[in-house]
Amino acid sequence: MEHLAERNIIAAIARQQASTAADLVRGIGDDCAVVRKAGGLVDLWTTDALVEGVHFDLAWHPPGLLGRKAASVNISDIGAMGGRPRFALFALGLSAACGREFVDKMVAGFLQVLAEHDMVLVGGDTVYAGERLMLSITVCGEMAERQVCYRSAARPGDLVWVSGCLGNAACGLELCRRGLQGQQEYAPLCRAHLDPQPQVRLGRLLAQSGLVHAMMDISDGLATDLAHICKESGVGAEILAQEVPLAAELRKAAAVLELSPLQLALQGGEDYQLVFSAPEQNSEPLRNLSRQAGTDITCLGRIVAGQGVMLLQDGAGRDISFQGYEHRF
């Protein structure tokens, strides 16, 4: 049932498994599993499934962009640890409604994103899945073991940074839902929902620099994903409401939609931006890396002793831990 799915039962049960492996550096619980190989390198592994009517709606999601998104959301997990994505496997569950042209466009979109990241599709399975289209992807990446950025590495005193702007994808979804995706002024918001860009280049530069402590990607909203970092690191975080990066288009669209842009930014999911923590003295070199990657970064808070994510606004604070909404239909 739906509430079982949200709790990620596999992860819960897998933590009880007796087996382990000497070369398994990190199992379930971070963006990727980490497996040691020769030469100081590790493999990174991640898997994510997208289901029609749960994670996407074909009423507004064109097949090519859906294929792109299926690749991108998995690649984002590799980038979130600082890795270089290399290979993908694609299990495709086709619904009765999928025609050949639709499938060709979807797979072409998927392969297009792989090519953009110099990746190769190495495995696939195509099955009939009945009522709903389902895309299940596994991606493997690679990086130096000593550069891996875990969720668990945040330390009190670190500053908290995010890449790009937040809330665009959630706002874009709402625009699509209300049939407003055709309006040119909102195009960047709808694109953020339909065709998110994984921050692989920035993630790799940050990991290679050694300037960053904890890092992950924002898939379930900053309120939830930063809470993961805090929980795994045994720390708390304070976020300054006025520092949360909001795009001009988001403010405008949110006003029309009568939604709070700040709430979209903190609780809306699927931005696939990076959130990371770093010592204060690294701020200037981090800004230089951001320029090099061509992606803005914003400092919006601080890691503190304690637990939970506090939002500081108008002189008051409130705990927003895990208040991101599961971004589902």
Added chain:
Amino acid sequence: MEHLAERNIIAAIARQQASTAADLVRGIGDDCAVVRKAGGLVDLWTTDALVEGVHFDLAWHPPGLLGRKAASVNISDIGAMGGRPRFALFALGLSAACGREFVDKMVAGFLQVLAEHDMVLVGGDTVYAGERLMLSITVCGEMAERQVCYRSAARPGDLVWVSGCLGNAACGLELCRRGLQGQQEYAPLCRAHLDPQPQVRLGRLLAQSGLVHAMMDISDGLATDLAHICKESGVGAEILAQEVPLAAELRKAAAVLELSPLQLALQGGEDYQLVFSAPEQNSEPLRNLSRQAGTDITCLGRIVAGQGVMLLQDGAGRDISFQGYEHRF
């Protein structure tokens, strides 16, 4: 649509992709992808999805055995190249009908098989999938590069061997369909369908021995899977009907069901036995390995120049290439 799924569109389109990688020894087209790493080793990768009402029926498939089967059919692909299975990722699409107890039993069965093979679950995703339960698994294995047994390595003059008995799983499915799974005398047949055993130990011994040319597992029926070996190797094969290994239970049940045991053995899928080719002079050492693995092997034919799989029976021959039936509901 169903016929699109059968054709494995991803594989077709992936063959057109421009990207490749220097360390990718074999991409899509064999039981697993093969990626070179250090020390003369390769990683093996495979992915398979199972969908309710297409690949399994919960009317007779208990959740624990379903979890076991989802692991086993993927592990079988690793064994089919001679590899050692190491890690798994599990994307679980839950239907509205899945309760917590059901899911716990299914995941426990899955983890049980992993433990039997000293494997570790390193990644998972749990999503709500609507009407049908869907299990999408990715497995990674490891082996020495020079020992990998490809489908494409059969040579004219090789003998053709299979492990175990054929047709049991197809007959077991038919027994389940007709509500006869409770009958003790048919238990091994139903077990072959509900809880297939991947031939990892035999596959590894065969690969390490260097005695074998081509190898793969029998998932779609010998008629289809041997035809894959022939096609990939540019050869033909002749199978002797009277040599096809049939279990006593299969003959008995097939008589009751009014089915041809030979047809079940050649065209029924999901036996997950191994089919392999080897030079004639290796026969005696192969029989020794079989004893060591505790799994019978049977020589039932020969690789010849030409193409296609010919069944020789009662002095006549007929082409049975790719006549395995897709083992779906």
